[in-house]
Amino acid sequence: MPPPQLAELCRQWRNETFSLLPWQRDNANPIAPGEAGGFLVRAQGFERAAYLKPGRAFADQTPRAANEKIVSDIGSDVGLSVPPVLLYRRPDALIGEEANCCVSLIMYSEHHNWELLWNLNVFPEVIRLLVRDALSRYSRTFALDLLIGQTDRNNGRNVVLGADAAVPPNTEFLFLDHAYTLNHQNRWHGDGWRNMQMVPVPDVFRQSLRKEAVLQAADQLRDVRDGAIRDVVERIPEDYMDGATKQVVVAGLNGRKHLLRSFVEQNL
Amino acid sequence: MTEYKYALLRHQPSLQANEMENFAVLVEGRLHNRGILFAVGRSVAPQVTVSQISASIGDKMMPDILDSLVREAVREKKPTEDILDWISERMTWNFSATTPKTILDADPIYAVAFKLFSQHVAGADQLLNLIEKSTEKMVRPPDASVRLGETFQSAFQVPEPALAMT
Numbered sequence: 329m330p331p332p333q334l335a336e337l338c339r340q341w342r343n344e345t346f347s348l349l350p351w352q353r354d355n356a357n358p359i360a361p362g363e364a365g366g367f368l369v370r371a372q373g374f375e376r377a378a379y380l381k382p383g384r385a386f387a388d389q390t391p392r393a394a395n396e397k398i399v400s401d402i403g404s405d406v407g408l409s410v411p412p413v414l415l416y417r418r419p420d421a422l423i424g425e426e427a428n429c430c431v432s433l434i435m436y437s438e439h440h441n442w443e444l445l446w447n448l449n450v451f452p453e454v455i456r457l458l459v460r461d462a463l464s465r466y467s468r469t470f471a472l473d474l475l476i477g478q479t480d481r482n483n484g485r486n487v488v489l490g491a492d493a494a495v496p497p498n499t500e501f502l503f504l505d506h507a508y509t510l511n512h513q514n515r516w517h518g519d520g521w522r523n524m525q526m527v528p529v530p531d532v533f534r535q536s537l538r539k540e541a542v543l544q545a546a547d548q549l550r551d552v553r554d555g556a557i558r559d560v561v562e563r564i565p566e567d568y569m570d571g572a573t574k575q576v577v578v579a580g581l582n583g584r585k586h587l588l589r590s591f592v593e594q595n596l
Numbered sequence: 597m598t599e600y601k602y603a604l605l606r607h608q609p610s611l612q613a614n615e616m617e618n619f620a621v622l623v624e625g626r627l628h629n630r631g632i633l634f635a636v637g638r639s640v641a642p643q644v645t646v647s648q649i650s651a652s653i654g655d656k657m658m659p660d661i662l663d664s665l666v667r668e669a670v671r672e673k674k675p676t677e678d679i680l681d682w683i684s685e686r687m688t689w690n691f692s693a694t695t696p697k698t699i700l701d702a703d704p705i706y707a708v709a710f711k712l713f714s715q716h717v718a719g720a721d722q723l724l725n726l727i728e729k730s731t732e733k734m735v736r737p738p739d740a741s742v743r744l745g746e747t748f749q750s751a752f753q754v755p756e757p758a759l760a761m762t
Contacts, residue, residue, distance in 0.1 A: 356614045438647055438650050455648060484668070
């Protein structure tokens, strides 16, 4: 769930498809490009930073930006810990860079890769309590990872702990990087979407999963209307995701949401 | 002359603003035919407002978190990568690392690390510049001392490929 002061902005980003703000790369910020070559951006007159991706153009046809937007919107509808995303056409993309991008809102003043916290024993008790409290709330988002077929969560960089010095209770794990989800490599084609797999996560987080909370979120995702999912996917422009892929993604999501509960019951 | 690779660790109190400070230097090189990562750093400036989490990560960066990262790097990095390349890629957001640079220096690794610390973290040259400028104007320097905070040094042995971390 977004912090209360951001709730309205998050709703706005969920409801819109594109950002029309004049985003500019923040050259002072050192965020190292990940696989997708993303970077921090700021827009004049807008108080928050965002993370733009993909920076690089890829030949593999993976609809990275579209996947990010779809997953963010579905997560938002069920109140899960995924930052708001808007598509963004980058006017200053150079050769070798991607113009059809997305921007992901930086919700907190601090982001810490979750791998910095994997060895919790070195931290004082107050921090261990804060992290465990955040962990106890993260189980619900695990259900979203199952739905979208996330296979890259056992990675120190694609979950961050968001924290805010001004509002200390605002501490949550945010799930990032959904480029390789949904119909990645056409795996959901035909009946392929029926193949549910357990999301690989680091041990410390697997141990903290609360089955009851995962099931609760699985039921919430199941109850998202078929039409709502179709709307989320179909509003993506063709140059971000082609029509045939959109059909596969809609069928996959609407089919998989009914498999979640039994999969969690049997495998978690 | 010996070739070294180094990166600076930086702390940005808030992602919503640009301000950041260097707080440590990591130097990768060899000492007596062993791979070594030598770190020199200081505590993150206490006057900046950060969350308890951030303050604690800054406090535990050396040696605990850095030690975890080095071990992880040894397990995960590609054969073509150096430890510093890997760490630099992983250190993002509020605690970040600069892209590693290569330098040649005749001194041993710890001396190189302290030289870089003096230059990039402690800002020792700026302190002397302050005196120099004040001397030119024949006035007493306003304040030519800066508290560095608690300082740390750590050395990590970097195993050769295919050898376990000791």
